[in-house]
Amino acid sequence: MAKHFDEFSFRPAIKKVVERLNFYEPTPIQSQVIPAVLKGTSVIGQSQTGSGKTHAYLLPLFNQIDVNNHEIQFVITAPTRELAMQIYDEVKKIIDYAGMSGSLNAKLLVGGTDRQKMMAKLKTPPHFIVGTPGRILDLVKEGTISIYGASAFVIDEADLMLELGFIHDVDQLLVRSKNDIQILAFSATIPEQLEHFYRKYLENPLHVKIDDQLSPEKLEHRLIPLKHREDADVIVEISKAIQPYLAIIFANGKEAADTLASSLQQKGLEVGIIHGGLSPRERKRTLKEIQNLRYQYIVATDLASRGIDIKGVSHVINAQLPKEEDFYVHRSGRTARAGMEGTVISLYDEHDVRLIETLQQKGLIFTFWDVKHGEWKETKSWNERNRRRKTTNNADSEAWKRVKKAKKVKPGYKKKMKEQQEKIKKQMNQKSKKKRK
Known part of the structure; x- marks a missing residue:
C-alpha cells in the first residue's frame, strides 16, 4: 500500500493539485482505491464518511481525463443534492488547482435549479457531470445529454441511495451506459439488496473494506x-x-x-x-x-x-x-x-x-x-446497579447455605437463623474486601 502520494503515477497537473490540497500520506481507502481506479478496475469501497473516499476516486479520474474529447467522460451520482453540491465544489477546486479552468468543463445537475438555464449550458457536453440520479436520468431521457460515452460511473453513498429509493434511477442510468463502464461504488454498509445490484453490474471488482475505528484517541x-x-x-x-x-x-x-x-x-x-x-x-x-x-x-x-x-x-x-x-x-x-x-x-x-x-x-x-x-x-455505569444486586443476592444465598439448621424447632429460631446469616455474610464481605486490597 502506498505511504505517500508521490508513489501514485499521477500526471504533473494532478501532483500540483495534491500539493495545493496539502495531502501527504494517503488515507487507508485512498492507498487501495487510487491504484485500482488508475488501472480501470471497478471498485466497491466500504468506509464511513470522512475517510477520504471522495478524493480516492476524484484524483485518479482527473488524471485520466481527455480535455480534447468533448463528451461526458465521468458521471458522479450522490443521493442528496447537498452531497452532490459538496462533491461538485471539490471538482471545481481540483480544476482550479490543476490550472484547467479554460479547458475542462464540469456541470452540477440537481433539482431546485432553473431547468431551462441548465439545458442551455448543456449544449456543449461537459467532461464531468455530478448530480442526483433522478435529475441526470430526466436529462438523459429528454435527450439533453448522453452518458453512453462515459468511461467511469461513481455511485457515492450507495446504501443511502438504496434507502432513499434512488437505486432504481441508478439502474436506469447504467442500462444507458456502455457494458464495460468502470463502476466505482462507495457505501458504509452493503445490505442484501445492494449485493444483488453489485452482482448485476460489477464484474470482478476490487472490494476494499476499511474497518471503522469506533473510538479514535481524539x-x-x-x-x-x-x-x-x-x-x-x-x-x-x-x-x-x-x-x-x-x-x-x-x-x-x-x-x-x-x-x-x-x-x-x-x-x-x-x-x-x-x-x-x-x-x-x-x-x-x-x-x-x-x-x-x-x-x-x-x-x-x-x-x-x-x-x-x-x-x-x-x-x-x-x-x-x-x-x-x-x-x-x-x-x-x-x-x-x-x-x-x-x-x-x-x-x-x-x-x-x-x-x-x-x-x-x-x-x-x-x-x-x-x-x-x-x-x-x-456516575456509575448503567449495569453497575445490576452487578451490585447480583453480587448481593449471591452473598445472601451463600450465607444461608452456611447457616446451621436446628434439629428441633424452638421459639424464635427464625430470628436466630437470620442473625446467623447476617453475621456470616458480614464475615464474607470483610474477607472479600481484604482480598481486593
Missing part, C-alpha cells in the same frame, strides 16, 4: 441516563456545560426532530434544523446559516450523518440513540475529523442497553456522566 463517548426526564431538558443542561463550536443533535425521524427543535427553541436555545422533510430551499438556507456561524446547535435526522457534510462539528449529541450500531458510527463520524478533537454525548434509557452492549463488545469505550446545573457529574 473522540470521547459519554453516556447520560435519561431517568424519566425530557430529552430537551437534559440537552439544555448539556448546553450549559459545553462550549461547542458546532453541535449536531440527532433525533430518530423527522417528527422527533421537529418536536425536539421546537421544545429547545421554547427553552431559549437557538437551533437550526435539517431533515429530509424540508424543502430544498429550506435546507439550502439552513446550511448557509450554519456556514455563517448563526447556529451553535443543529437538530438533525440521520440524513445529516451521511448525506450532508457539515464542517467544524465539535460535539455530537444523540437525543435518541439509533436502533443500529452502524448509524451510531455514522453519527459519531461527524466529529473528531481532520485531527480535531470531538465528543459524542448520548442520552440513554433501558431499551438502549442492547445497543450499548454491542458497541462495547466492538471495543468502544464509554464514560458515564450526568449533568446538573450546567456541571458534569461522573
Whole structure:
C-alpha cells in the first residue's frame, strides 16, 4: 500500500493539485482505491464518511481525463443534492488547482435549479457531470445529454441511495451506459439488496473494506441516563456545560426532530434544523446559516450523518440513540475529523442497553456522566446497579447455605437463623474486601 502520494503515477497537473490540497500520506481507502481506479478496475469501497473516499476516486479520474474529447467522460451520482453540491465544489477546486479552468468543463445537475438555464449550458457536453440520479436520468431521457460515452460511473453513498429509493434511477442510468463502464461504488454498509445490484453490474471488482475505528484517541463517548426526564431538558443542561463550536443533535425521524427543535427553541436555545422533510430551499438556507456561524446547535435526522457534510462539528449529541450500531458510527463520524478533537454525548434509557452492549463488545469505550446545573457529574455505569444486586443476592444465598439448621424447632429460631446469616455474610464481605486490597 502506498505511504505517500508521490508513489501514485499521477500526471504533473494532478501532483500540483495534491500539493495545493496539502495531502501527504494517503488515507487507508485512498492507498487501495487510487491504484485500482488508475488501472480501470471497478471498485466497491466500504468506509464511513470522512475517510477520504471522495478524493480516492476524484484524483485518479482527473488524471485520466481527455480535455480534447468533448463528451461526458465521468458521471458522479450522490443521493442528496447537498452531497452532490459538496462533491461538485471539490471538482471545481481540483480544476482550479490543476490550472484547467479554460479547458475542462464540469456541470452540477440537481433539482431546485432553473431547468431551462441548465439545458442551455448543456449544449456543449461537459467532461464531468455530478448530480442526483433522478435529475441526470430526466436529462438523459429528454435527450439533453448522453452518458453512453462515459468511461467511469461513481455511485457515492450507495446504501443511502438504496434507502432513499434512488437505486432504481441508478439502474436506469447504467442500462444507458456502455457494458464495460468502470463502476466505482462507495457505501458504509452493503445490505442484501445492494449485493444483488453489485452482482448485476460489477464484474470482478476490487472490494476494499476499511474497518471503522469506533473510538479514535481524539473522540470521547459519554453516556447520560435519561431517568424519566425530557430529552430537551437534559440537552439544555448539556448546553450549559459545553462550549461547542458546532453541535449536531440527532433525533430518530423527522417528527422527533421537529418536536425536539421546537421544545429547545421554547427553552431559549437557538437551533437550526435539517431533515429530509424540508424543502430544498429550506435546507439550502439552513446550511448557509450554519456556514455563517448563526447556529451553535443543529437538530438533525440521520440524513445529516451521511448525506450532508457539515464542517467544524465539535460535539455530537444523540437525543435518541439509533436502533443500529452502524448509524451510531455514522453519527459519531461527524466529529473528531481532520485531527480535531470531538465528543459524542448520548442520552440513554433501558431499551438502549442492547445497543450499548454491542458497541462495547466492538471495543468502544464509554464514560458515564450526568449533568446538573450546567456541571458534569461522573456516575456509575448503567449495569453497575445490576452487578451490585447480583453480587448481593449471591452473598445472601451463600450465607444461608452456611447457616446451621436446628434439629428441633424452638421459639424464635427464625430470628436466630437470620442473625446467623447476617453475621456470616458480614464475615464474607470483610474477607472479600481484604482480598481486593
